[in-house]
Amino acid sequence: MDDTPTTNWATLNPLWNPIQATYAEGNLQFTGGATHSPSVSSISASSGKYYVEATALSGSASKWSLGIIDTAIKYRKSSGNNYIPGYTPSNIYSPGDAISLYDNNIYKNGSIVVSSPFSGGAIVAGDVVQMAVDIDAGKIWFGIDGTWNNGGGTEGAFDPSGHDATFAANDDYIFHFTAESCGWTVNFGQRDFEQTVPTGFSALNTANLPAPDIADGSENFQALIGPGEGTGSSTPITVQYKTASSADSPSATYQDLIYGKPATDLGATDGVHPALEWASNLVLEGHDDWYIPARYELEILYRALKPTTTNNSTGSGANPNAVPATSNYTTSNPAQTSVSAFQSGGSEALASNEYYWSSSEISANTGRAWAIDPNDGTLSGSELKNYNRYARAIRRVAYTGSEPSIGASYGGGYFYGLIDAKTSPDGTATHALIVAPKDGGEYGVATGILDVAQRTFSSGVWWTKDRQNADQNQILDTISTSSSVLKSPQTGRVSYVTPSGNSVAWMWSAPSSGTSNTDGTITTTTRVNSAAGFSLITYTGTGGASNVGHGLGVAPEMVWSTSLTDTVSTQLMIGTDYLPGWTNFLELNSDAAYSTSATRWNDTAPTSTVVHVGNACNYSGHTMIMYAWHSVPGYSKFGAYSGYYTNSGMEPFIYTGFKPKWLLIKNGERSSTNWVLLDTSRDTYNAAGFPLKADGAAGESAYSEKLDILSNGFKLRTTELSYNGPDDAPGLIYMAFAEHPFGGSGITPATAR
Numbered sequence: 001m002d003d004t005p006t007t008n009w010a011t012l013n014p015l016w017n018p019i020q021a022t023y024a025e026g027n028l029q030f031t032g033g034a035t036h037s038p039s040v041s042s043i044s045a046s047s048g049k050y051y052v053e054a055t056a057l058s059g060s061a062s063k064w065s066l067g068i069i070d071t072a073i074k075y076r077k078s079s080g081n082n083y084i085p086g087y088t089p090s091n092i093y094s095p096g097d098a099i100s101l102y103d104n105n106i107y108k109n110g111s112i113v114v115s116s117p118f119s120g121g122a123i124v125a126g127d128v129v130q131m132a133v134d135i136d137a138g139k140i141w142f143g144i145d146g147t148w149n150n151g152g153g154t155e156g157a158f159d160p161s162g163h164d165a166t167f168a169a170n171d172d173y174i175f176h177f178t179a180e181s182c183g184w185t186v187n188f189g190q191r192d193f194e195q196t197v198p199t200g201f202s203a204l205n206t207a208n209l210p211a212p213d214i215a216d217g218s219e220n221f222q223a224l225i226g227p228g229e230g231t232g233s234s235t236p237i238t239v240q241y242k243t244a245s246s247a248d249s250p251s252a253t254y255q256d257l258i259y260g261k262p263a264t265d266l267g268a269t270d271g272v273h274p275a276l277e278w279a280s281n282l283v284l285e286g287h288d289d290w291y292i293p294a295r296y297e298l299e300i301l302y303r304a305l306k307p308t309t310t311n312n313s314t315g316s317g318a319n320p321n322a323v324p325a326t327s328n329y330t331t332s333n334p335a336q337t338s339v340s341a342f343q344s345g346g347s348e349a350l351a352s353n354e355y356y357w358s359s360s361e362i363s364a365n366t367g368r369a370w371a372i373d374p375n376d377g378t379l380s381g382s383e384l385k386n387y388n389r390y391a392r393a394i395r396r397v398a399y400t401g402s403e404p405s406i407g408a409s410y411g412g413g414y415f416y417g418l419i420d421a422k423t424s425p426d427g428t429a430t431h432a433l434i435v436a437p438k439d440g441g442e443y444g445v446a447t448g449i450l451d452v453a454q455r456t457f458s459s460g461v462w463w464t465k466d467r468q469n470a471d472q473n474q475i476l477d478t479i480s481t482s483s484s485v486l487k488s489p490q491t492g493r494v495s496y497v498t499p500s501g502n503s504v505a506w507m508w509s510a511p512s513s514g515t516s517n518t519d520g521t522i523t524t525t526t527r528v529n530s531a532a533g534f535s536l537i538t539y540t541g542t543g544g545a546s547n548v549g550h551g552l553g554v555a556p557e558m559v560w561s562t563s564l565t566d567t568v569s570t571q572l573m574i575g576t577d578y579l580p581g582w583t584n585f586l587e588l589n590s591d592a593a594y595s596t597s598a599t600r601w602n603d604t605a606p607t608s609t610v611v612h613v614g615n616a617c618n619y620s621g622h623t624m625i626m627y628a629w630h631s632v633p634g635y636s637k638f639g640a641y642s643g644y645y646t647n648s649g650m651e652p653f654i655y656t657g658f659k660p661k662w663l664l665i666k667n668g669e670r671s672s673t674n675w676v677l678l679d680t681s682r683d684t685y686n687a688a689g690f691p692l693k694a695d696g697a698a699g700e701s702a703y704s705e706k707l708d709i710l711s712n713g714f715k716l717r718t719t720e721l722s723y724n725g726p727d728d729a730p731g732l733i734y735m736a737f738a739e740h741p742f743g744g745s746g747i748t749p750a751t752a753r
Contacts, residue, residue, distance in 0.1 A: 001026075001190040007207040008749045010043040010188040012177070015653035015715045021179075028186050029057070032179030036063060041188065042712060043742070044071050044174035044657055046633045047210050049134045051201040052175055052186065053193055058125040059182020066184070067100035067107075068133055068140060071172040071639070071655045097167035100176075101129070101142045106149070108165045117142065117149035117164065125182070131175065132158070132198050138169035146195045158198045172633060172657060175204070206743025212634030213531055215747055217738040220509050220532035220635070222456055223662050223681040225467070225502065226449050241357050241385040242273040245367035257370075258321050259422040260291040260394065261359040275357055275443070279393040284440055285412030290393035293433075295360040295370040295379070296321045297394060297419060301435055302377050303334045304406050304416040307344040308352045316379035323418035323430055329377050339407030339414075348414065348438050350374035355383060356390045391443040392435060399432040410434055413441065448498040450476065453505035459512035459527070461536065461627065467682070468501030470697045475572075478510060478527065479538045479625055484564055488589045489695050492570050493563075501699065504682055504692070506662060508627075510536040519549030519609040522618075526551035533632040536625075537611075538564075543620030545602045547610040555606045556628035557638040558735060560588070561613065565622035573617055575601045578640035578733050579668055582612070586668060586733070588675060591695050594668045634658050634741035640668070640733050643716070643725035651716035651724050658738035659711050659750040664694065665723060665734045673722040680709060680739055686753060687717045711750040712742045 003009050011027040021037040023030045030039050041052075056064050100107045104122040106114040123129060123144065130143035141163055142149050149155060150162030167173075177184045187193060189203020202208040214220060261276055275292055282290040293301060296319050303317070303326065317329035341348040350356065355371035362368040362381050371383040383389065396419070397411050404415040413434040421429050436442065439458045453462040461477045472487040474496055480486070484493040509532065514525035517537075524539040528551040535550045541563070550556060562572040572588040579586070582601040584594045599614035606612065611628060618624065631637050637656040661680050667673035675694035682690050687705035692698075706723060708715040714736075716724045723732070740750040 002205075003190055006748060007205050008043075008743060009190040009206075010041045010175075010204040012039045012186060013042040013653065013655075014039070015710075016040045016655070022183075025185065028188075028190075029183065030177070030179070031057065031059075031183035032063075032181065034181055036065075036178050036180045038176055038178040039184075040069075040177070040655075041175040041186075041204060043188075043204055043206065043209070044172050044655060045135055045204070045209055046172040046657075047136050047170055048208065049132070049136070049201045050204050050208070051133075051193070051197045052131045052188055052204060053195065054129050054131075054177060054187070055185045055194075056123050056125050056127045056129065057179075057183040057185060059179065063178075063180030064123045064129075064182060064184065065100050065102035065178040066129060066131065067098065067102075067176055068131070068167070068173045069098040069176050070168070071174050071637075071657070097171065097173075099140055099165045099167055102178075106142065106164045108167070113165045114149065114151075114153060117153050117155070118144055118147070119155060120144065128194050130195055132201050133173065133175075134160075134201075135171075135173055136169055138166050139163040140165060140167065141198075143195070158196075160198070172631075174655060206747070206749045207745060209742075209744045210633075211745040212741040212747060214632060214635040214738070215741065215744075217635050217658075217661060217740065220529060220534070221661065221737040222507050223504060223679040224449075224452065224456065224507075225504050225681050226452055241275050241369050241383075241387070241389070243385070245385070255361055255363060256422075257295045257360050258297075258419070260294040260297055275391045276359060278443065279391065282393055282436070282441065284393075284436055287395060287412040289395050290436055290441065291395065292357055292359040292391055293394045295358040295372075297396075297433060298356060298358045298370075298372050299326075299377075299379070300417040300419060300433060301350075301392075301394070302372055302374055303329075305337045305339060305342040305350065305414075305435070306334050306374065306377070307337065307342060307346070307349040308375050309336045310352075310376045313373075313376045313378040317377060321420040323420060334377075337407070342407055342414075350392065351390055354390050355380060356392055357383075361385070392438075393441045394436060395434050396431040397434065398429040400429075404432070413437055449503040449505045450474075450496065450498070453507050456505075457507045457509040460510040460529075461508045463506045464499060464503055465677075465692050466499035466501045466503050466699060467692070468503075468699045469499070470699060471497070471499050471501075472697050473692075473694055477536060477625065477627075478512060479536070479623075480564060486562055486570065486572060488572065489697060491589055493566060504679070506679070508532070508534055510534060514538070515551065517549035517551050519551075520547040520611075522546050522548050524548045524550075528552060531632070533630040533636060535628045537628060538626070539624050541619040541622045541624045543615055543618060545598075545612070545614050546618055547602075547604075547612045548626065549609055550606070550611055550626070550628045552628060552630060553608055554630045555608050556611065556630050558629045559601075559606060559611055560627040561600075561611075561617040562625055563619050563622040564625050566619065573600050576638065576640075576733055577605070578638065582606075586666060588694050591672055591674050593671045593673075629735070634744060634747075635738045637736045638734070640731050642731040643721075643723070651718065653710075653713060653715045654734065655713040656736045656738075657712060658736075658742050659740045660709050660714055660736045661739035662737045663707075663709075663714060663734060664736075665732055667722055667725070667731070668733045669731060670721055670725075676706075676722050678706065678709075680753075683709070684753075709753065711740075711752045 132141045148158045150159040311331040312329040319326045352375040358370040360370045411434040475486040482496040485496045510527040517524045527536040557577045574586040582605045585600040599616040602612040602614045604612035677692045686708040689703040690700045705717045743749040
């Protein structure tokens with residue numbers, strides 16, 4: 001059968017089914033028990049056209065069923081049975097579509113839409129049942145042994161103009177199969193199909209899935225761990241120049257003053273070289289040839305972009321390789337740069353309280369290298385290589401044409417001068433020098449986990465939590481200030497407190513500049529990361545019922561709202577499609593079950609343009625903050641599930657379509673159940689078992705198996721009510737963000753762990 005490391009084919013997924021069933025043939029065959037047992041495909045799709053065959057196995061009863069369901073489906077059980085929508089509709093809470101062929105009827109969301117579509121009657125043992133699904137058009141066709149039902153009970157050859165039941169196009173659908181005392185052998189295309197595949201339809205494998213819009217989730221969401229307090233306000237984060245007292249290899253380059261050590265010079269005998277390796281691994285604005293500047297390159301940088309008004313050190317500055325060549329600095333030359341972004345305190349300025357490394361060593365085996373103080377240009381040759389200093393990456397390109405202005409955007413960074421060529425490796429042409437943007441292109445002072453988070457994403461939302469101590473969750477965003485941080489479980493806006501223990505930061509990226517949005521009755525400022533389905537919204541509350549524009553162009557599934565003004569009683573309100581209506585809400589600060597109130601969302605679901613708000617999300621005169629998300633296939637997923645918490649080993653599996661990086665789960669049905677947080681930066685192997693609580697100040701609890709994080713979702717491994725139960729709506733609400741897409745055209749499939 002076909003299956004490779006780069007193209008994985010769908011199989012049946014035994015983790016999905018909490019009712020016992022027997023699987024065989026590499027999970028392509030299953031036999032149901034005495035109750036109507038379900039299984040689903042291991043792959044879902046949100047667009048495209050797919051063809052699947054399933055052969056009915058012999059059994060004691062004709063109880064076969066098959067079809068598609070939206071992965072947002074929330075299945076429920078009754079009397080110990082886990083039903084598929086369309087078979088027992090009274091036991092289903094379903095925010096999405098479900099279509100099934102069962103007992104010679106086609107069901108949609110539990111109601112018959114086509115009666116007796118096949119003259120031969122219901123499925124019998126040995127039948128090859130076919131499904132062709134066009135997710136883009138929202139159409140499905142069923143066939144038995146080559147005879148298709150084309151709509152309205154008409155049998156015959158496949159006719160794409162007819163169809164049995166429409167469904168919501170471009171949602172995320174998964175194939176389902178059920179059997180009672182019988183079973184199925186399923187073929188997703190890893191072996192030859194028995195019947196003719198309709199033109200334009202594909203087998204179900206990772207390579208045939210659409211390419212995800214976000215191939216690398218870390219571009220938009222990250223979870224990082226580190227010391228909460230960092231290393232202090234005046235000491236740079238650890239980035240040693242290299243191993244102390246070791247010479248470079250090849251030795252011809254260790255004293256090079258003209259050309260910073262490129263990555264190709266990092267040899268096996270070169271020792272540990274963190275700063276240089278960091279620079280050589282940078283990819284900024286599509287450029288991957290960054291490096292630490294040599295002494296003369298660094299001196300040109302200081303001369304062009306000096307951040308301060310301090311008098312210069314006059315003992316250095318002569319540079320025969322600058323274009324034009326320079327003599328020593330005078331006290332007033334160079335002056336502070338006229339480029340405001342590079343002036344002290346500016347967004348791109350060199351720090352003026354620490355030395356910056358060059359890549360030029362003093363001599364072999366002395367353990368010292370040149371560094372420069374951007375405050376006054378002092379050149380120091382006494383810097384031990386294992387000191388912690390700043391580092392700013394640069395690159396150079398062969399220069400032609402008219403000279404750009406100093407500080408102008410150029411070559412992925414900012415132009416700062418010209419230098420004579422070095423014969424090797426880049427020929428004899430004069431070179432333009434380019435300094436990297438500070439965001440991503442500089443190592444500097446880290447005052448704590450928040451500082452590192454804000455260096456990772458310069459704009460967006462940053463959530464930090466002390467892992468060791470009973471400190472509050474702290475949520476800060478681009479609109480907030482360090483004195484107006486939302487804390488949980490504490491209510492009210494207060495000042496940020498640097499955690500004292502090892503900590504974690506979770507970050508969502510959003511644009512730094514906002515756009516005025518007049519879609520709602522209240523004008524908002526939106527910072528929309530369209531690719532990631534995230535909008536950061538701010539507006540001035542008017543009181544009462546109203547609506548606000550979000551800028552996503554798609555109706556959000558999850559909305560968080562709170563006041564930036566209130567310093568006493570601020571709660572973070574949460575509304576979602578996966579509660580039973582937008583009359584209801586949860587609070588991040590609380591372990592309570594969902595409540596009902598029109599003052600949160602005005603009893604109205606969001607649209608593609610606006611979120612409806614009541615007084616509690618629209619305090620008169622308050623600056624209101626709102627975060628709004630919708631699912632992005634392969635990157636994010638929001639949903640709900642019902643637990644099966646009475647028997648260990650039969651806990652539910654939840655399909656996300658990617659390998660999760662971060663999970664937030666809340667039992668919306670039960671009070672005294674926490675908002676639990678898990679991520680793969682802290683939990684590096686299965687079963688994940690170091691949860692934090694969004695509604696609690698405690699640090700990580702002792703290790704206890706909670707769930708498995710898988711290549712396509714997560715599987716519960718506990719019967720705790722915060723994760724698993726009860727079995728009635730709305731059940732458990734979750735948010736998930738990806739470490740890696742499950743697959744897609746041109747994407748290597750996600751690995752398990």
